[in-house]
Amino acid sequence: MSATYPGAVLLREFPVNVVLVECRRCPRRGRYRLATLLQRFGPTATLPEVLVALSADCDRRRDWRPDGPCGASFPDLVRRRR
Numbered sequence: 001m002s003a004t005y006p007g008a009v010l011l012r013e014f015p016v017n018v019v020l021v022e023c024r025r026c027p028r029r030g031r032y033r034l035a036t037l038l039q040r041f042g043p044t045a046t047l048p049e050v051l052v053a054l055s056a057d058c059d060r061r062r063d064w065r066p067d068g069p070c071g072a073s074f075p076d077l078v079r080r081r082r
């Protein structure tokens with residue numbers, strides 16, 4: 001499973017207990033409890049897989065014009081990488 005995203009951060013390594021997902025291109029905002037996500041996706045799930053799954057119903061996920069695709073991300077992770 002991790003072969004899809006080599007070196008990707010695992011869901012269980014997420015730094016906070018509440019996982020926020022935001023999209024830069026649509027009004028979508030998600031808020032998920034980490035424990036719930038771990039139950040749903042399993043302990044070996046990686047963050048990229050979870051993000052794709054959670055944003056699969058975004059209006060723009062399949063809009064491949066240059067400014068089209070969904071920009072969903074984990075804002076907490078982006079902040080902590082600085």
Ligand SMILES: [Zn+2]
Pocket residue numbers: 023024025026028055058059060061069070071072
């Ligand atoms: Zn989106």
